[in-house]
Amino acid sequence: MTARNPTACLLVIGNEVLSGRTQDANIRFIATKLGEIGMPLREVRVIPDVPETIINTVNEVRTKFDHVFTTGGIGPTHDDITSECIAAAFGVPWEAHPAAWERMERAFKPGEFNAARQRMATMPRGAGLIDNAISVAPGFTMGNVHVMAGVPRIMQSMMDTLLPTLPHGIPIVSRAVHAFGMPEGLIAAGLEEIQNRYPDLDVGSYPFYRPSGNGVTIVAKGPDAYAAEAAISEVTALFSNLERTPIQGEPAAGTAAG
Amino acid sequence: MTARNPTACLLVIGNEVLSGRTQDANIRFIATKLGEIGMPLREVRVIPDVPETIINTVNEVRTKFDHVFTTGGIGPTHDDITSECIAAAFGVPWEAHPAAWERMERAFKPGEFNAARQRMATMPRGAGLIDNAISVAPGFTMGNVHVMAGVPRIMQSMMDTLLPTLPHGIPIVSRAVHAFGMPEGLIAAGLEEIQNRYPDLDVGSYPFYRPSGNGVTIVAKGPDAYAAEAAISEVTALFSNLERTPIQGEPAAGTAAG
Numbered sequence: 001m002t003a004r005n006p007t008a009c010l011l012v013i014g015n016e017v018l019s020g021r022t023q024d025a026n027i028r029f030i031a032t033k034l035g036e037i038g039m040p041l042r043e044v045r046v047i048p049d050v051p052e053t054i055i056n057t058v059n060e061v062r063t064k065f066d067h068v069f070t071t072g073g074i075g076p077t078h079d080d081i082t083s084e085c086i087a088a089a090f091g092v093p094w095e096a097h098p099a100a101w102e103r104m105e106r107a108f109k110p111g112e113f114n115a116a117r118q119r120m121a122t123m124p125r126g127a128g129l130i131d132n133a134i135s136v137a138p139g140f141t142m143g144n145v146h147v148m149a150g151v152p153r154i155m156q157s158m159m160d161t162l163l164p165t166l167p168h169g170i171p172i173v174s175r176a177v178h179a180f181g182m183p184e185g186l187i188a189a190g191l192e193e194i195q196n197r198y199p200d201l202d203v204g205s206y207p208f209y210r211p212s213g214n215g216v217t218i219v220a221k222g223p224d225a226y227a228a229e230a231a232i233s234e235v236t237a238l239f240s241n242l243e244r245t246p247i248q249g250e251p252a253a254g255t256a257a258g
Numbered sequence: 259m260t261a262r263n264p265t266a267c268l269l270v271i272g273n274e275v276l277s278g279r280t281q282d283a284n285i286r287f288i289a290t291k292l293g294e295i296g297m298p299l300r301e302v303r304v305i306p307d308v309p310e311t312i313i314n315t316v317n318e319v320r321t322k323f324d325h326v327f328t329t330g331g332i333g334p335t336h337d338d339i340t341s342e343c344i345a346a347a348f349g350v351p352w353e354a355h356p357a358a359w360e361r362m363e364r365a366f367k368p369g370e371f372n373a374a375r376q377r378m379a380t381m382p383r384g385a386g387l388i389d390n391a392i393s394v395a396p397g398f399t400m401g402n403v404h405v406m407a408g409v410p411r412i413m414q415s416m417m418d419t420l421l422p423t424l425p426h427g428i429p430i431v432s433r434a435v436h437a438f439g440m441p442e443g444l445i446a447a448g449l450e451e452i453q454n455r456y457p458d459l460d461v462g463s464y465p466f467y468r469p470s471g472n473g474v475t476i477v478a479k480g481p482d483a484y485a486a487e488a489a490i491s492e493v494t495a496l497f498s499n500l501e502r503t504p505i506q507g508e509p510a511a512g513t514a515a516g
Contacts, residue, residue, distance in 0.1 A: 116446030
C-alpha cells in the first residue's frame with residue numbers, strides 16, 4: 001500500500017522505557033503526525049543508552065527507511081549520549097554548533113553555561129537545528145535523521161517545527177465501525193473477502209473489552225478515503241447480516257485494547 | 259552490568275501501534291516483569307503485519323537475544339499472521355496442534371469451530387502451549403520465542419504462566435530520589451562522578467514537569483540493592499549541597515515525562 005509514500009522509522013533511546021520505569025508517551029503522537037503527512041511509520045525500536053547499539057542501529061535504519069526520528073538522550077547528563085553517537089554513526093566530528101552555542105550561552109547567567117550544558121550545544125558537524133518553544137536547547141537534523149528530546153512536550157514542539165520541512169506523501173485516512181457482542185471468529189471469513197477486494201487498504205480487526213461490553217472494531221486505513229468508506233460500509237453490512245448493530249467510528253474513549 | 263543475566267527482546271507485532279490508532283499498553287508490563295526475574299529487556303521492536311518483516315525480524319533477534327517475546331497477531335482474522343510467520347522463521351510446518359485443537363473444538367458449539375478459529379489451534383510443529391485464564395486460545399513457545407496475544411489482559415495472563423518456566427537471573431532493583439527546582443545542568447558533573455564510582459549500576463537522570471512543579475528524579479538500577487542505596491544516598495547529598503530538598507523515591511503518580 002502507498003508504495004510511493006516516504007517511510008519512517010522511530011528510535012526511542014533510553015533505558016527508562018526498557019526497564020519499565022517509564023510508560024512510553026511518544027510513539028503514538030509521532031505515529032499519528034507522520035500518518036497525517038503521508039509518511040507512514042514502518043518500525044519503532046526502543047534501544048538502551050549503549051553507544052555501540054545506538055550507532056549500529058542508526059546506521060542500519062537510516063539506509064533502510066527514508067526518514068529516521070529519534071527521541072531521548074540529548075540532555076546534559078552522562079546518560080545523554082545520543083548526539084555523539086549520531087556523529088559517530090555519520091563519521092563526522094562532534095563539535096560546538098555555533099548558532100546553538102550562542103543561543104544557549106545567552107540564555108544562562110554568566111558562569112552557568114557549564115560543561116554539562118555545553119554538551120547540549122555540541123552536535124555532529126553539518127547538523128541543522130530543530131527549534132522548540134519550550135526549551136532553549138534545540139534538537140537537530142543530520143542527513144535523514146531527526147534527533148529530538150524525550151520529554152513529550154519538548155518533542156511535540158520539535159515535531160511541530162519539523163513537520164512542514166519534511167516531504168509529504170498521500171495522507172493516510174482511516175474509517176472504522178464497531179459492534180458489541182461480535183466475536184472475531186464469526187466475521188473472519190467475510191472480513192478477509194473485503195480485505196481482498198480492497199488491496200490498497202489495511203483492514204484491521206481489533207477486539208475490545210470494556211465495562212460497557214465486549215466487541216470488535218474494524219478499521220480500514222489507506223490513502224483513498226472513498227475506498228476506506230466503501231470497505232467500512234461492506235463491514236457494516238456484514239455486522240447487520242450477523243444480527244449485530246453496527247456503530248460507525250471507534251468505540252467511545254477508554255483503554256485501547258490492542 | 260549483569261553480564262551473566264539472560265537477555266530479552268520484545269516484538270510488538272501489529273499495524274495498530276505503528277499507525278497511532280492504539281496506545282501501547284504492553285511494553286511497560288513486560289519490561290517490569292522481566293526486570294523482576296533478572297532477564298532485562300534489551301530491545302523492543304514494533305513491526306507491521308508484513309510476513310517478510312516478521313520472519314526476518316524474528317530470525318535476527320532470536321539469535322541475538324536469549325529470549326524473544328512477541329505480542330499480537332494470533333487471533334482468527336486475516337491480519338493475524340504471527341503464528342505462520344514463526345513457523346516460516348523456524349523452517350517447520352504450520353499444522354494443527356493436537357492439544358490446542360482438542361481444547362478449542364470442545365469450547366465451541368458444534369459447527370462453530372470454523373476455519374478462522376481453527377487457525378488459532380494451528381501452530382509451528384514442536385510448539386509448546388502457553389495457557390491463559392481469559393481465553394481458550396493459547397499462546398505458544400517455539401525454541402526461545404514466546405508468542406503471546408496482543409490484548410493486554412490475555413497477554414498478562416500468558417506472562418503469569420510463562421514467568422516461572424523461564425531462567426531467572428539476578429533481579430534488577432531500583433532506588434530513586436527526586437528534588438523540585440533542580441536543573442539537570444547543575445548536577446550533571448556530580449552525577450557522572452557517582453556513576454563512575456558505581457559501574458555496575460545504571461544511574462539515570464529524568465527531568466519531570468508536573469502541575470506541582472518541575473524537577474529531576476535520579477534512579478539507580480542494578481543487581482545490588484546495597485550499591486543502589488549507596489549511590490542514591492550520594493545523590494541525596496548532592497541535592498542537599500545545592501540547597502534543594504531531596505525526597506526519597508519517585509515523585510507521586512502523574513504522567514511520566516521521559
